[in-house]
Amino acid sequence: MKSSPVSTGDKLATIEEFIAGPGTYQWIDGYIRASILGVLQIDLAQRVISVRNFRSKPAYPKPGDNVLGVVDSLSDDVAFIDIFLVENRDVKSAKFTGVLHVSQVSDKYVKSLYEALGLGDIVRARVLSSRSPFQLTTKTNQYGVVMAFCNKCGSIMKRRDSETLLCTSCGSIEARKISLKYVVK
Numbered sequence: 001m002k003s004s005p006v007s008t009g010d011k012l013a014t015i016e017e018f019i020a021g022p023g024t025y026q027w028i029d030g031y032i033r034a035s036i037l038g039v040l041q042i043d044l045a046q047r048v049i050s051v052r053n054f055r056s057k058p059a060y061p062k063p064g065d066n067v068l069g070v071v072d073s074l075s076d077d078v079a080f081i082d083i084f085l086v087e088n089r090d091v092k093s094a095k096f097t098g099v100l101h102v103s104q105v106s107d108k109y110v111k112s113l114y115e116a117l118g119l120g121d122i123v124r125a126r127v128l129s130s131r132s133p134f135q136l137t138t139k140t141n142q143y144g145v146v147m148a149f150c151n152k153c154g155s156i157m158k159r160r161d162s163e164t165l166l167c168t169s170c171g172s173i174e175a176r177k178i179s180l181k182y183v184v185k
């Protein structure tokens, strides 16, 4: 397999040499041409020529996607999350802004987001909307904080039970909405 970039209409090969695969078409002049902008792929064994889409767009979050982000700002009602990763995408994620409302944090009643999150915490969340800022939810035990830092000393905290974390450096105990995927058990 060889690959190189091509643009729409480019002559790729003759119809005597190759079979027109995905992303190509045969034209009346006897040439196979690119029907899309992308990367040329030549399969010499099968004698198939094709063009694969460029994956130049960042992984734009969609409803239902799972994302990881950092808690960037926090109030009683709303947290802003800097999304840095969209799970299960084979392209590099760009930065997006997510919004988590207090009513979407947990299946249980949460009065204030300060009971569930800390600034700088990393959260795993599910995307609810298709436009930025992306509405997020951390309901169900798969979602919530996956890594948290002690409010007193800044150390990474250890999971203590399903609702609290322990700082092994200073002994502080803090409440969070903790994901089952919390990294330090």
Ligand SMILES: [Zn+2]
Binding pocket: 150, 151, 152, 153, 154, 155, 167, 168, 169, 170, 171, 172
């Ligand atoms: Zn501490």
